[in-house]
Every structure is written in structure tokens, then in C-alpha cells.
Amino acid sequence: MASLNTSSFLSSSKRVVPVNASINVPKFPEIPFSSSSKLPSRMLFEELNGFSHSILPSQNTNLTVSQSHDDLIRSELYVILEAVADRVEMHHNIGEQRDNWNTLLLNSINMITLAASTMAGVAGVAASNGAALLAFKLSSGLLFSAATGMLVIMNKLQPSQLAEEQRNATRLFRQLQNEIETKLAIGKVNEKDVKAAMAKVLALDKAYPLPLLGAMIEKFPSKFEHATWWPSSSPKGTTLQSKEAKNGWNEGLEMELKEVMEVVKKKDIEDYERLGNLVLKVNKSLAIAGPLLTGVAAVGSMFISPESSWSAIVPAVAGALSTAINGFEHGGQVGMVAEMYRNCAGFFEMLEDSVQEAIEEDVERRENGELFEMKLALKLGRSLSQLRDLAKKSAYSRVEGADVDEFASKLF
Structure with a gap:
């Protein structure tokens, strides 16, 4: 009986009782992975180590480079603008x-x-007194000699013409200053604008030099010459071949501008060349006559003698004539x-060059045709309708073999 109980106990102890046990682990949200995203461990590493920078996409890199290039161009234009403003004040x-x-x-x-x-x-009156006669003779001779030397220098430099040159330079530099400021205000600038502004500054410096020695403009050239203050360019483009409007340009507008320039060349430029040559000859004559008369008076004052009371007439009259001539030449600012005629002739030549340059340039690179036409009309002091009427008159006059009865410009 005891053995039976013991065996039953052992058998019952060997029976396996199944145990159901489980561990409840919290469920984490799923993290979407893609080929372009970073691994979670990499992101955690950068956060823990304080990395805030990341590799920019290529588009943002190109945008940053483009903005940096535009800022550099604007900075260059501002540098040129400061130089132009300084030249305005200087001139x-x-x-x-x-x-x-x-x-x-x-x-x-x-x-x-x-x-x-x-x-x-x-001295002619005091001929009886030898000491007084000598004093007056020496004094008048020295004064006439001093006046002769000063007149030679003054007529060589032509201060009134120098002043007009600086006035023109001031106006043109201010015009360039306004042009640069307008481009900067609009915001669309490129390297071509920087090069054009730089070329205009250098051309103006060459056309209106500040030094009096070496670089001074010749005041008495052998032939009347136009003032040139714009950079020369030789565009190699194609003209518009069709009547279809493109960038504000068409064949009719090109013909209109050419006809207007024909009037400018035949009427305005020829008239200012004629007047310029006339004034140049008058100025040359006056510049020679003034010192010549004072020189004659200086020599004549040395020959005043008590024997001839008429010997004092020559220096006195020559001095009076010299004063009148100097007053007319420099007081009238001949x-x-x-210089004004030279500048006006250069202005019309500049218009002709700008129209020719615009027509020869590629249509896509030209300034808008309607805007260019308006600028030309304003420079000539005309409305758009008056400018077109002038072009029609020029075309009809060439067919009929007659001359246009008016000038292109209504300003000068």
C-alpha cells in the first residue's frame, strides 16, 4: 500500500502542466523609409552631436550661386555709380x-x-618834361607787354570754352548717373550693363579731359570737328527681314528711323558744321588781333618823343582797339x-550712330522698338506723330528731288 501511494505520487509529479505567460511590449509607430531619407540612427546621431547643417539640393546651390553673381554685378554698378557722382562734382x-x-x-x-x-x-602831352615822359613811356610799355603776354595765354586756353566743356561734361555724367540709377532701380542688370557703363565713363573722360597741359582739347583746329563722348562699337548682327513685328521692331520702323537720320545728316549736322566753321574762323581772327594790337602798342609807346605829338596816337589807339576786341572775344564768349556748336554737332552724330547700331544689332538684343522710337522723338523735341510725319516728308522729298524745309530737331 505504501508502495502504491509512492508510485502514484511520482507519476503525478512527472505530469507537465502548461503555463501561459506573455510580456506586453508597447507598439512603436512605423517609420517610413525611402531611398532618399536618412537612417534613424544617423538622424539621432546628428541631433545628439548638434549638427544643424545638411547638404542642399543642387537647385538651391545653383540659386545661391546665381544670387551671388547678381549681387556682384550690382556691386560693380554701384562702384561705377560712385565714380560717376564724383566726376559730376569734379567737373x-x-x-x-x-x-x-x-x-x-x-x-x-x-x-x-x-x-x-x-x-x-x-606821355604825348607831357613831352616837355623829360622825367615825366620817361616814366609814362616805361609804364605804358611795361603794361602793354604784360597785357600781351596775358592775352597770348588767355587766347591759347580759351577759358570760356573750357568752362563750356566742363558744363557739358557735368550734364553728360549726370545723364549717365541717372541711367545707372534707373537700371539699378529696375533690378535687371547683367555684365553687359557693367561693361557699357565702364566704356561710357572712359569715353567721357577722354572727350572732356581735366588737365590743361598735354590732354587739353585743341582750341583752334584746322577744321571744325564734332565732339565725341560715346564709346565706339561695331555690332555684327542681322537686320530685320520680315514685316512681322518682333520686340517692337518692324520694317516700317526701321525705314522711319533711317529717313529721320537722313534729315539730321542733311539739315542739322550740315548747319552746325557751317556755323561751327564760321565761329572758329572769327575766334581765330580775334585771338590773333588782340595780342597783335597790344604788342604794337607796347612797341609804339617806346617811340613817343617830344618832337612829335602824334607819336602817342599809335599806342593809345592800338590799346583801345585791343580792349574792344578782347571784350568782344572773351566777354561775348566766342x-x-x-564749343556749343561742336557739342551740338556731336549730339546729332551720336543719334545717327545709335540708330545705326540699333538697326545692325540682332533683333532679340535690341532695345524695344517702340521705346527706342519714343526716346529718339524726345531727344529731337518732337512727338511720335511729328517724328513719323518728318520721316514721310523725307521720303517724299527724295522721290521728288526736293529738300526738306525743316530741321529734324526742335530743341537746338
Whole structure:
């Protein structure tokens, strides 16, 4: 009985009882993986180590490079703009200074010449007194000699013409300054604008030099020459061949501009060349006559003698004539008038070159045709309808063999 109980106990102890046990683990959200995303471990590593930078896409890199290039171009234009503003102030100040030269030198020379003429006249009256005669003769001779030397220098430099050159340079530099400021305000600038602005600055520096020695413009050239202050260019493009409008241009607009330029060439430029040559000849004659008369007066004052009371007439009259001629030449600013005609003739030549350059350039690279036409009309002081009427008159006059009865410009 005891063995039976023991065996039953052992058998019952060997029976396996199944145990159901489980561990509840929280469910994490699924992380979407893609070929372009970073691994979670890499992202965690960068966060823990404080990395905030990431590789930009290629498009953003190109955009940053493009913006940096545009900023560089704008900076270059601003540098040129600062140089242009400095030149405006420089030419303005020097123009005022040279205008003062003209006034001061003219007044000084005329006062010296009149004083010398008076002394020569008094010397003829004081012929009986030897000491007084010698004093007046020496004084008038020295004053006439000084006036002659000052006149030679003044007529060589032509201060009134120098002042007009600086006034023109100031106006043209201000025009360039406004042009650059407009481009910067619009915001569309490129390397071509920088090169064009730089070329215009250098061309203006060459056309209107500041030094008086070496680089000064020839005041008495053998032939009247136009002023040239724009950079030369030789575009190699194709003209518009069809009547279809493109970029504001068509064949009719090109013909209109060509006809207007024919009127400018035959009427305006020829007229200013004629007037410029005339004023140049008058200025040359006056520039020679003034010092010549004071030189004659200086020599004549040395020959005043008590034996001849008429010996004082020559220096006195020559001095008076010299004063009148100097007053007309420099007081009337004949040199300034010559420079004005030279500048006006250059203005019309610049218009002709700009129209020719625009027509020869590729249509896609040209300035808008309607805008270009409006600019030309404003420069000539005309409305668009008046500009078109002028082109029609030019075409009809060439067919009929007659001349146009009006000038292209209504401003000058």
C-alpha cells in the first residue's frame, strides 16, 4: 500500500502542466523609409552631436550661386555709380573755376590795357618834361607787354570754352548717373550693363579731359570737328527681314528711323558744321588781333618823343582797339559758342550712330522698338506723330528731288 501511494505520487509529479505567460511590449509607430531619407540612427546621431547643417539640393546651390553673381554685378554698378557722382562734382567745380578765370582775366587785361593807353596819351602831352615822359613811356610799355603776354595765354586756353566743356561734361555724367540709377532701380542688370557703363565713363573722360597741359582739347583746329563722348562699337548682327513685328521692331520702323537720320545728316549736322566753321574762323581772327594790337602798342609807346605829338596816337589807339576786341572775344564768349556748336554737332552724330547700331544689332538684343522710337522723338523735341510725319516728308522729298524745309530737331 505504501508502495502504491509512492508510485502514484511520482507519476503525478512527472505530469507537465502548461503555463501561459506573455510580456506586453508597447507598439512603436512605423517609420517610413525611402531611398532618399536618412537612417534613424544617423538622424539621432546628428541631433545628439548638434549638427544643424545638411547638404542642399543642387537647385538651391545653383540659386545661391546665381544670387551671388547678381549681387556682384550690382556691386560693380554701384562702384561705377560712385565714380560717376564724383566726376559730376569734379567737373562742376572746375567749370565754375574756369568761368571765374574768364571773368577775372578779361577784367584784369582790359584794365591794364586801358591804363597803358591812358599813360601813352599822357606821355604825348607831357613831352616837355623829360622825367615825366620817361616814366609814362616805361609804364605804358611795361603794361602793354604784360597785357600781351596775358592775352597770348588767355587766347591759347580759351577759358570760356573750357568752362563750356566742363558744363557739358557735368550734364553728360549726370545723364549717365541717372541711367545707372534707373537700371539699378529696375533690378535687371547683367555684365553687359557693367561693361557699357565702364566704356561710357572712359569715353567721357577722354572727350572732356581735366588737365590743361598735354590732354587739353585743341582750341583752334584746322577744321571744325564734332565732339565725341560715346564709346565706339561695331555690332555684327542681322537686320530685320520680315514685316512681322518682333520686340517692337518692324520694317516700317526701321525705314522711319533711317529717313529721320537722313534729315539730321542733311539739315542739322550740315548747319552746325557751317556755323561751327564760321565761329572758329572769327575766334581765330580775334585771338590773333588782340595780342597783335597790344604788342604794337607796347612797341609804339617806346617811340613817343617830344618832337612829335602824334607819336602817342599809335599806342593809345592800338590799346583801345585791343580792349574792344578782347571784350568782344572773351566777354561775348566766342570760344564758348564754338564749343556749343561742336557739342551740338556731336549730339546729332551720336543719334545717327545709335540708330545705326540699333538697326545692325540682332533683333532679340535690341532695345524695344517702340521705346527706342519714343526716346529718339524726345531727344529731337518732337512727338511720335511729328517724328513719323518728318520721316514721310523725307521720303517724299527724295522721290521728288526736293529738300526738306525743316530741321529734324526742335530743341537746338
